[in-house]
Amino acid sequence: MLEELSIEGLGVIEQASATFHPGFTVLTGETGAGKTMIVTSLHLLSGARADASRVRSGDTKATVEGRFRLSDAGGAADVADSIADPVIAEILESTGADVDEDGSLIALRSVTSDGRSRGHVGGRSVPVGVLGRLTNQLLTIHGQNDQLRLIKPEHQRAALDTFAGQTVENALATYRAARVDWVNILDDLEMRRSRSRDLAQEADRLRFGVDEIAAVDPQPGEDTELAATIRRLSDLETIRTAAAQSREIVTGDSGSVIDGLGQVRSILESTTEDALVALLPRIAEALAVVTDVGEELTSFVADLPADADELEKLLTRQAELKALVRKYAPDIDGVIEWRRDAEARLAVIDDPAHSIAELEAAATAAADKVADAAATLHKRRRTAAKSMATKVSAELAGLAMGDASLAVEVSPDPAGTDDRLAIELDGRRAHAGSAGADRVEFGLVAHKGATPLPIARSASGGELSRVMLALEVVLAAPTSGSIMVFDEVDAGVGGRAAVEIGRRLANLARAHQVIVVTHLPQVAAFADNHLVIGKSSGARGRKPQTSTVRTLSRDDRIAELARMLAGLGDSDTGKAHAEELLATADSEKANDAKVTPKRAGAQTK
Numbered sequence: 001m002l003e004e005l006s007i008e009g010l011g012v013i014e015q016a017s018a019t020f021h022p023g024f025t026v027l028t029g030e031t032g033a034g035k036t037m038i039v040t041s042l043h044l045l046s047g048a049r050a051d052a053s054r055v056r057s058g059d060t061k062a063t064v065e066g067r068f069r070l071s072d073a074g075g076a077a078d079v080a081d082s083i084a085d086p087v088i089a090e091i092l093e094s095t096g097a098d099v100d101e102d103g104s105l106i107a108l109r110s111v112t113s114d115g116r117s118r119g120h121v122g123g124r125s126v127p128v129g130v131l132g133r134l135t136n137q138l139l140t141i142h143g144q145n146d147q148l149r150l151i152k153p154e155h156q157r158a159a160l161d162t163f164a165g166q167t168v169e170n171a172l173a174t175y176r177a178a179r180v181d182w183v184n185i186l187d188d189l190e191m192r193r194s195r196s197r198d199l200a201q202e203a204d205r206l207r208f209g210v211d212e213i214a215a216v217d218p219q220p221g222e223d224t225e226l227a228a229t230i231r232r233l234s235d236l237e238t239i240r241t242a243a244a245q246s247r248e249i250v251t252g253d254s255g256s257v258i259d260g261l262g263q264v265r266s267i268l269e270s271t272t273e274d275a276l277v278a279l280l281p282r283i284a285e286a287l288a289v290v291t292d293v294g295e296e297l298t299s300f301v302a303d304l305p306a307d308a309d310e311l312e313k314l315l316t317r318q319a320e321l322k323a324l325v326r327k328y329a330p331d332i333d334g335v336i337e338w339r340r341d342a343e344a345r346l347a348v349i350d351d352p353a354h355s356i357a358e359l360e361a362a363a364t365a366a367a368d369k370v371a372d373a374a375a376t377l378h379k380r381r382r383t384a385a386k387s388m389a390t391k392v393s394a395e396l397a398g399l400a401m402g403d404a405s406l407a408v409e410v411s412p413d414p415a416g417t418d419d420r421l422a423i424e425l426d427g428r429r430a431h432a433g434s435a436g437a438d439r440v441e442f443g444l445v446a447h448k449g450a451t452p453l454p455i456a457r458s459a460s461g462g463e464l465s466r467v468m469l470a471l472e473v474v475l476a477a478p479t480s481g482s483i484m485v486f487d488e489v490d491a492g493v494g495g496r497a498a499v500e501i502g503r504r505l506a507n508l509a510r511a512h513q514v515i516v517v518t519h520l521p522q523v524a525a526f527a528d529n530h531l532v533i534g535k536s537s538g539a540r541g542r543k544p545q546t547s548t549v550r551t552l553s554r555d556d557r558i559a560e561l562a563r564m565l566a567g568l569g570d571s572d573t574g575k576a577h578a579e580e581l582l583a584t585a586d587s588e589k590a591n592d593a594k595v596t597p598k599r600a601g602a603q604t605k
Helices: 035-045 075-083 084-095 128-135 143-151 153-164 166-216 223-235 237-252 258-268 280-303 307-328 332-349 356-398 461-476 493-506 554-562 571-597
Strands: 001-011 013-019 024-029 061-069 104-113 117-121 124-126 138-142 404-413 422-425 428-431 438-445 483-486 513-515 527-537 546-551
Touching: 001 035, 013 084, 013 332, 024 035, 024 493, 035 061, 035 104, 035 138, 035 483, 035 513, 084 117, 084 128, 104 128, 104 422, 117 128, 138 356, 143 153, 143 461, 153 166, 153 356, 153 404, 153 438, 153 461, 166 332, 166 356, 223 237, 223 307, 237 258, 237 280, 307 332, 356 404, 356 422, 356 438, 356 461, 356 493, 404 428, 461 483, 461 493, 483 571, 493 571, 527 554, 554 571
Parallel strands: 013 546, 024 513, 024 527, 138 483, 483 513
Antiparallel strands: 001 013, 001 061, 061 104, 104 117, 117 124, 404 438, 422 428, 527 546
């Protein structure tokens, strides 16, 4: 619930604060006193667009601070566990906002005179969108604009879905999942069709490259090894002569190094001189090294091409590799990598599972699945529409609308000629939108037997107010604990209808905290708490007008109701009439409480 609201520098309000209680709170005051600024301040806390013109003349910024009670936890450790709303809990955790030990949370919004806006939650600075996301979980604000939204089909459909609850919510979730799959397939199919020529050209280019590389069949590192071999063969005869002469010296038939070392070993082995014998290991080591060198020289000479034709073949191979490198990569290893990537891309382009024909078949199957899900959703909405129309009509009867009733029609939403998301629903082409394939329309039946007419064309402002209130009473029945704000929901009504609006609001407040801005004494009389917005001007009008907010005692309420009763003010007649009005409201509230016990979860004073 909302416990406190503080406002500074907003509109005509210089500085004001108000304390709110559970149940039904009414805000009254003279025209121009600033009642709408209370609602405006709550809109700002709900993340509404900041309007610099709302900042009080002469002030640099406007500030709105609200204290909301989230739970009745007795300690800080219990607060987080006691917050049932997962959205609120997630926001508090992600922002690091602090909740007071009594379970209350402070939300603040400021707007400067140059239009800049700031939001704070639990002592932490947050984006205005996050502030609005949190407070919208707590606050539901209804004003003239909300009545205008009520005439739009999408808002009527949302109201029906809210009434239907889990049965439609589950069907809608199934439908949306099927629709996402269908749209993805259609997008892929459309892309395939539009890009089929580009994909064909890409595939031809990739295949040519793969085939060209496969024909040459390069091996990893081949270009480097080939270049080294060619360098050797370019001076083949010089290399052959040097290698052969070296081999002859080392291993030749006469006078070779090996023979010489062998003779030295024999001579040393025949002597008894220790110093000479000590040289034998080194001679043996030298002999082993020279023998290895001789073998390597022999192998090298044997591997050299016998003629220049071998060099020509290697140069031809090198030219083939260079041609690939110029086209595909900086080196042969890069060429081999390009081939692998090209083959993988071709596998995707040529995958039969992604062919246009198979995608078309998949799209047809997905469309059938969407149509089935839409039909289930349509059926459940129609069932809920009948129940909703009955309950809202019963509320309208109690709001002095005579025999008028509400009709809720659910029909297929017509699809355009070229609508790619068209399905068949109830034998008609319907557009499969994100919220289903249904068009929901509220109609007002003026009297029994009359033809329902769309409320957008047939309902007056006062009737729209009452329809919205009746809807809110019906929609709020299954839940409890939220904060509902009504800005002149009683506009355009009076007499007995005003009394019935007061009764409905009082009954609504048995499960919710209800805050109402009103100009009707019949409505104000049903309130549990009464706040009055006053106004005053500076001496001789030199200072801007200032508004104040104060809570009324019962005697003060009588005086305020007397003022609202055609300006009767402090007259005995006015007070008597106001006392009678309060007594009647108290009596009817007591009778309603006996008939409809307080719903579970409702807050008490």
